[in-house]
Amino acid sequence: MLFPKLFIPGPTNVRQEVLAEQTHPMIGHRTETFEDLFARVQEKLRRLFFTRHRVYVTASSGTGLQEAAIRNGVGKRVLAMVNGAFSRRWHDVAVGCGKEVVRVDIPWGRAVKPEDVVRAIQAHGPFDAVTVVHNETSTGVMSPVDEISRAVRDIAPDTLLLVDAVSSLSGVKIPVDEWGLDVTLTSSQKAMALPPGLAFAAVSDRVLERAREVEGRGWYFDFLVLEKYLRRNTTPATPAISLFWALDRQLDIMFAEGLENRFARHARLAHMTRTWALERGFRLFAEEGYESQTVTCVENTRGVDVPALNAFLRERGMTISNGYGDLKGKTFRIAHMGETTEADMEALFRAIDAFLNR
Ligand SMILES: Cc1ncc(COP(=O)(O)O)c(C=O)c1O
Incomplete structure (x- = not known):
């Protein structure tokens, strides 16, 4: 073939040596070996996301974390900025989670600008959160999430900024803490150059505070549950262990470059x-x-x-x-x-x- x-x-494309990491003999996830692997990877992910807080790793694709961001970060109302297929999907996810969603359409091919978000907040706010896709894979457009973040903080300091960086993170610098992004999520199979099956989200303290007040967070993607286990260097449910080995190696390759x-x-x-x-x-x-x-x-x-x-x-x-x-x-x-x-x-x-x- x-x-x-x-x-x-x-x-x-995934490097052969990274693919090969997945052939390690299987281990139990409630073991010191897995917890060491988890801790190693967590430290490296924080470097990659430029955050001192936390990066959750889930056995899902990125869409799972789009849903997690909504379920944890939105009590009632969310503003969805839509300028392509994947920002539209995030809107659909929010609707599917039963939230009250205000959708603002920007013509495909155009970026979401801070003034678009400010105008929408002024006209339809307040919102618990705003969703924006950093890199719209359907149109090849990158939106200035740093400027959007500053604008949202200025006009609506309690509104969380949820960012999909599925097709940009690790290919483009996204200094999460410096830019003040509340959720920054990505998938393993894009610029991270790993097989599909893992998703990652850097999550701010503000999101965890919000999550405590939000009902209907579910369980698999409940950030408070993920946080409790992360503190013990593990995951609530069975992790994709083979992919963790591959991730550990791929992160080393990134830092070596x-x-x-x-x-x-x-x-x-x-x-x-x-x-x-x-x-x-x-x-x-x-x-x-x-x-x-x-x-x-x-x-x-x-x-x-x-x-x-x-x-x-x-x-x-x-x-x-x-x-x-x-x-x-x-x-x-x-x-x-x-x-x-x-x-x-x-x-x-x-x-x-x-x-x-x-
Ligand atoms: C920008 C963006 N967001 C979300 C997704 C969905 O990601 P996944 O397929 O990992 O669920 C994609 C997939 O191409 C994407 O490009």
């Missing part, structure tokens, strides 16, 4: 990809100045047959993504996140050029 190199926005180097590499790959697309006569779907550092959404201005392009690429051991939902055919997406290198991108561009020049 052929396993193409992935230039899709998740899952991303150096976090700043890792962020700079992502910025370089994004720049290469944008330059390539523009030089070939394509446009970028993202609003100028807000282009994602981890995935480029190319507007298909040349009318390329995207499935044919992908079939051509697959024969050469690579694959990219079509546009998301209604954007299928109108855009295509090239991810440059995780362990991807300049050489990988150059090989991809050579192959796409060969297709375009046929």
